[in-house]
Amino acid sequence: MKLSELHLKTLREAPKDEVSQSTILLLRARFIEKLGAGVYNYLPFGLRTLNKISNIIREEMEKIGAFEVLMASLHPRQKWEITQRWGSFDALFKVQSRSEQEFALGPTHEEIITPLAANFISSYKDLPLYLFQIQTKFRDEPRPKSGILRGREFLMKDLYSFHASAEDLAVFYEKMKKVYVRIFKRLGLRVLITEGSGGTFSAGYSHEFQTPVTSGEDTVLVCPQCSFARNQEVAVKIVNCPRCGAPLEEIKCAEVGNIFQLGHKYSQPFDLVFIDKDGEKKWVEMGCYGIGVSRLLGVIGEVYHDEFGFTWPLAVAPFKYQLITLTSGNPSINKKIKKTAEDLYRALLKNNEEVLYDDRDISAGEKFKDADLIGAPWRLVVSEKALNQGALELKKRNKKTSQLIKLKKFVKILSSKKDNG
């Protein structure tokens, strides 16, 4: 992508009405644009990172044998009446059609997936079944103040599992804990697995995946001696670890995922049943497993930034390279710099490398500032000084110093990488 064609201008000043550091940087680097409280548009860089996060999650869902679906956002009122959540789910946006039909804007999809699963399930032979989607959710948050960390409209991955027995659900639930830890690791995040409250989703068993960040909305009580961790919400008066007695520590966290053993909570009202081996009709055991995809854009940004901008892990960076030309006072040298950079840009694209090419007619200082702000893991600079040695300047975003690398050698490394797949 060429910055001269994108015409996008970064912001030097922090927007006044945001408190979340990652949201401020996402706005300044033009990953996102704010449309209203808790409502954001994704600009090209933000959408690229969002898609990378989605694709890592999608890969891991497919690995466990889950099938992808895409459910509607307009939920008929009657579905939410069946679970008695039409009146009790506080954050439900409600909308009425001209023909006076009422809809909820899907804040979660249990009311839709449960009757949908009846198309798949009739016998114990049809179980287990895993269905997931990556879809926009709508929640009428009363005070959406944490930027992209708590949106009124946000992207979420939700997986639903269907089982013939509580035992099978429990085994899969434990497996999902490991899958989630692997997903967050691939995204560059450390997580604490905490016992959660379950909220309006489940009367039963639930866990949260919490990433330590100073700006987090949640406080997690963590035992420094054993693995105990619990959300303060559900452990208000606990001071010492209930397992080993050590004094608990308070850590500010952002929730990035949650998992619930739903049991019959939804299969019962929707009468989602199957015929078991013994010939008896039974309710399907359900679990649900969420990950806040657009929230992750914020949480990863909270963890990976410094005073100058983002330091994205390669797995989610919008680009691997930011290529920069440093113009010289001499027009013929300038021409050579421009040609070298253009050739390099094409070589990178040919090798399927993701590169943002800053070919704008602005100062070196502005280009370096923007590169630090946008945060591609590698900065490539074509300058007169380096060219005199047949080289280009290579710098890691999170290192202070750059190194010279021979142009020929760099191009050779690129193409050898391609041959190896």
Place this chain on the structure above:
Amino acid sequence: MKLSELHLKTLREAPKDEVSQSTILLLRARFIEKLGAGVYNYLPFGLRTLNKISNIIREEMEKIGAFEVLMASLHPRQKWEITQRWGSFDALFKVQSRSEQEFALGPTHEEIITPLAANFISSYKDLPLYLFQIQTKFRDEPRPKSGILRGREFLMKDLYSFHASAEDLAVFYEKMKKVYVRIFKRLGLRVLITEGSGGTFSAGYSHEFQTPVTSGEDTVLVCPQCSFARNQEVAVKIVNCPRCGAPLEEIKCAEVGNIFQLGHKYSQPFDLVFIDKDGEKKWVEMGCYGIGVSRLLGVIGEVYHDEFGFTWPLAVAPFKYQLITLTSGNPSINKKIKKTAEDLYRALLKNNEEVLYDDRDISAGEKFKDADLIGAPWRLVVSEKALNQGALELKKRNKKTSQLIKLKKFVKILSSKKDNG
């Protein structure tokens, strides 16, 4: 994908409340599930085809240098007040938050993209600029009776172009006509380019892309002698071709795309300006270009089906192959059939071929019926008869007869294809 794992059961009977033939087949083949009038969920096969349509469109957008964004669905009322469409856009879904803020559910995104573009545009040097998204739209259709052809919630690609002059807009507009024809051709569709009414979007110049289908909602007047074509809506009383005088023919069509020269219609109320070469402040000239992505799933299905099911073009088929095992009465032969099919399935996956493997324990007749209904372009059958000749049965979906192909030869063709990329 293995059908034994997906557990999805096709429907033998047509649902009673649908009239659109493609929607009936999409429901029977479990590509989609109906949630309410004009509201559908996408099941795994439907989502695969939807993604293929999206990706073809995305590729063509990137080819013309357009950048992808993703805009919100919750549009603050104030944006729609600026264009005076809050009160006049009939199909606008309106929703209120707990804090009494009002939002429109985005039925189109001019009210969002125009102020958004101000982040990119300040000088003539920033023009032209092309931004697109593939995003859900919401429209409160009073009588959504055409199934997936006219949804209340549907997927759309919308491209917006920004220009320094009406001339530049006109040149790009003509270019987009060709790009659209190419896109629809890649999707297997013939289109008529008709002069449209523009609706509430534009007082100016607009064109529609109409695909002839008997179930179409639109009637297009077409001249059999010259290239004249016009939507009957805007040409009610015309009987003879205004260009060559020949009597016009009426053709039922489904609209698959539309393009509009918006001029200053949106840049003026949002004050989207740029400084021109002459130093003067001018309003940006805008165009917008829509394609109904989820509607295309229906329109392609209308064109590509027979009495037994879909005959998808390869470019949008959910799978290239449907692999079927025919079981025998003899257990040792059955074992061999099963092993051959499993090996073949793995070989296909290894070569990145998209294959639906029907490994269910049901009759041959049911498997063939489902294969015809789902409509993968190629059917592969592993049977005792073919295996005795070291072969498998290969049949094109739209041909009556099958052919035997030696297993070794088939696997060799697969791997040679991989080497050639």
